[in-house]
Amino acid sequence: MSGDILVTVGLALLNVAVALLLAPLYEGIMRKLRAALHSRIGPPITQPFLDLAKLLGKQDLRAVPGKLYAAAPALTLGSVLTLALLVPMGTRPPLGGAGDIIVLLYVAAISAVLLMLTAFAASGPYGAVGGSREMMILLSVEPVLAVTLVVGALKSGRLATLGILDWQVENGPTMSMAIAGIAFFLALQAQAGKLPFDVAEADQEIMGGPLIEQSGPRLALFRWALWSKQLVFAILLVELFLPWPRFGVFPADLVLTLLKALVVLVLVAVVDVVNPRLRIDQTMGYFTRVAFSSLAALAFAVIGM
Amino acid sequence: MLRRLCERAFPKALWVYHANCGACNGCDIEVINVLTPYYDAERFGIRLVGSPRHADVLLVCGPVTRQVAPALRRLYDAVPAPKLVFAIGSCAVGGGCWFDSYNVLGGVDKVLPVDYYVPGCPPRPEAILYSVAVALGLAPKKVAAEAMRQETLEELALARPRQSEAGP
Numbered sequence: 001m002s003g004d005i006l007v008t009v010g011l012a013l014l015n016v017a018v019a020l021l022l023a024p025l026y027e028g029i030m031r032k033l034r035a036a037l038h039s040r041i042g043p044p045i046t047q048p049f050l051d052l053a054k055l056l057g058k059q060d061l062r063a064v065p066g067k068l069y070a071a072a073p074a075l076t077l078g079s080v081l082t083l084a085l086l087v088p089m090g091t092r093p094p095l096g097g098a099g100d101i102i103v104l105l106y107v108a109a110i111s112a113v114l115l116m117l118t119a120f121a122a123s124g125p126y127g128a129v130g131g132s133r134e135m136m137i138l139l140s141v142e143p144v145l146a147v148t149l150v151v152g153a154l155k156s157g158r159l160a161t162l163g164i165l166d167w168q169v170e171n172g173p174t175m176s177m178a179i180a181g182i183a184f185f186l187a188l189q190a191q192a193g194k195l196p197f198d199v200a201e202a203d204q205e206i207m208g209g210p211l212i213e214q215s216g217p218r219l220a221l222f223r224w225a226l227w228s229k230q231l232v233f234a235i236l237l238v239e240l241f242l243p244w245p246r247f248g249v250f251p252a253d254l255v256l257t258l259l260k261a262l263v264v265l266v267l268v269a270v271v272d273v274v275n276p277r278l279r280i281d282q283t284m285g286y287f288t289r290v291a292f293s294s295l296a297a298l299a300f301a302v303i304g305m
Numbered sequence: 306m307l308r309r310l311c312e313r314a315f316p317k318a319l320w321v322y323h324a325n326c327g328a329c330n331g332c333d334i335e336v337i338n339v340l341t342p343y344y345d346a347e348r349f350g351i352r353l354v355g356s357p358r359h360a361d362v363l364l365v366c367g368p369v370t371r372q373v374a375p376a377l378r379r380l381y382d383a384v385p386a387p388k389l390v391f392a393i394g395s396c397a398v399g400g401g402c403w404f405d406s407y408n409v410l411g412g413v414d415k416v417l418p419v420d421y422y423v424p425g426c427p428p429r430p431e432a433i434l435y436s437v438a439v440a441l442g443l444a445p446k447k448v449a450a451e452a453m454r455q456e457t458l459e460e461l462a463l464a465r466p467r468q469s470e471a472g473p
Contacts (some may be wrong), residue, residue: 042345051350056307216385
């Protein structure tokens, strides 16, 4: 029993380390790739680490007093790390016993909600616009995520992420899961805050939106949380919808998963470079259509395809 | 140790905020030029940010009109320390063609402590990038510091020994 707990704690530490340390590295690779597509040299791959170190060493200027506001960046990062514990990375999720895909959906929403609350609390016009856009994106992307995960649950007959993963490995690719996977990828683009769906931050338009009033360490924690979130979602995508081939050996599976997540994020970066930003109403319309299309996956799953 | 790590990361990840304080737009256009893919300032970790809260560097153009001076002061206060100020262009350096004019303060250093001066009307993008490279320690200074003073009588005597020997 105690050995089991030790393994779980080890897995938890590993998942947190992957989410914390690999996320800036993947972001660095994405930035390098973006620079290459612009015919630039671009920053070194370690640039996000440098950015984080610099921001952590800067002065913390706060616009608003209050405990929740002060704790919001740490809570955001914490919620994303909790999400990392619910996602399988090469093997079972360390916190899998505590929650299934429904808990996962709720935990995934916490970081966006905290970001939104911080934006509204700071009460600048750009922050307010960014916060409301964040809310609208959350409202339109969440149904897509829910439907795609429910497709998995329906096919496998289980709500646990590990159950869906095992069913996928056993039964191979299916029509409904492929459609759900594509819909999940489109939702990932918005969850990662990349073009064409970076309406909430929109650096050239509303100057970072919800993050506009955040300085120094607070900005660092928010950025770190967002990068970790995009990596965790990419890992969730490859684990639930593309888990093949599965060796059954944990280190090999972990490395393969991380490589597949890198490929997914590279795709995200390419889509980011070649697309202009959509308006918020276009984004919502787009995801409404994606949500309805992913209902097709649900229909396919019901008739057993 | 962590503090030192942060200090070492600072020059490698400078985020700039661009402030126009009454410039004619010439310097603004050159600053924007620096950030285009052609000059690729991002390879030094330099990024243009839209909020002073995110900024490490203020690029200030223009001779600082009387109207904009209080706003510039507030802008400086909104930037979290450590921070650098670059005066971009002849006007920002010392007033330029508006020197001693009634409606301008004549230079950014009348309002803020300026760390680097980039003269030119407007400075070429290469000059702006060079100034940043000097600030980051990537390039040596072209102009060495030089001090002028009056020679003392002893130095003068040493410099002309023959004359003093020829005397009575």
